[in-house]
Amino acid sequence: MENRETFSEEIKKIFEDMKNTPEDQQQITHNGVLYPSGLCSSEIFEALSTFEAREDDIFMVAYPKCGTNWTVLMLQDMVYVVYNKNxxxxxxxIEFGGPGKYExxxxxxxxxxxxxxxHYDNIPKSFIDKKTKMLVVFRNPKDTALSYYHFYNNNPKLPTYTSWDTFFQDFMSGNVCWGSYFDQAIAWNKHIDDxxxxxxxxxxxxEVCLIC
Known part of the structure; x- marks a missing residue:
């Protein structure tokens, strides 16, 4: 397929461009939540507030390290088979990149x-109003936390943790990029029957993939 380069590879390129970013500038805060400064910005959050979703969009939502890359690739494969769309x-x-991306x-x-x-409360309102189909993926929080810990420490463009205990405290309190895993889970629990x-x-x- 054309354009088969995964977005994880694109993100690696962005982090590569951030090599000289001081550690105290590697994260930004928006509405009380931390985000990686090389991927997110106040400008893109402002532009995102007026983003127009479509009723036929396929919207995948997941906390970091819950299988985002894998799930997106599977969705792309399905759309390619059904619609022959690369x-x-x-x-x-949607929160990565510059405001020009939306054009x-x-x-x-x-x-x-x-x-x-x-988080559900920060998703552009048009996705909610148009009832865009949303696939929400969660992962065992213990595995999510461990994977996130290694993601932070293996990525030179995010703060390094000297111990698991320190990271675990931040993870449990939501003092990591994209905030609290548990707050997100509680928010989606209210919409489980939508x-x-x-x-x-x-x-x-x-498990399904192993069976197949």
Whole structure:
């Protein structure tokens, strides 16, 4: 397929460009939540507030390290088979990149595959109003925390933790990028019966793939 380069590779390129960013500037705060400064900005959050979703968008939502890359790739494969539509060259996470990205997304043919790590309350209102189909993925919080710990320490563009205990305290209190895993889980629990929302776990998807 064309444009098969995954967005994880694009993100690696962005982090590579951030090599000289001082550690105290590697994260920004927006509405009380931390985000990586090389991927998110106040400008993109402002532009995101007026982003127009489509009813036929496919929107994947997951806390970091819950299988985002894998799930997006599977969705892209499904759309390719059904619609013969190649994956977009744009990074699908809506909060990544610059404000100009949204103009390019307007030109994308449907169905668009979009994704986010954002808390339910921070998702653009148009996704909610249009009842865009949302696939929400969760992972065992213990595995999520461990994977996130290694992600922080293996990424030179995020603060390094000297011990698991220190990171665990920050993870439990939501003092990490994209905030609290548990706050996000509680928010989605309120929408578990919404017709346009499907909640699944990383473990369930993995089990199905092993059976297949």
């Amino acid at each position: 994956p977009s060259s744009l990074i699908p996470l 390019k997304l307007k030109e994308e043919s449907s169905p668009r595959i979009l994704a986010t790590h954002l 017709d346009h929302v499907m909640i699944i776990t990383y473990e369930a998807m993995k």
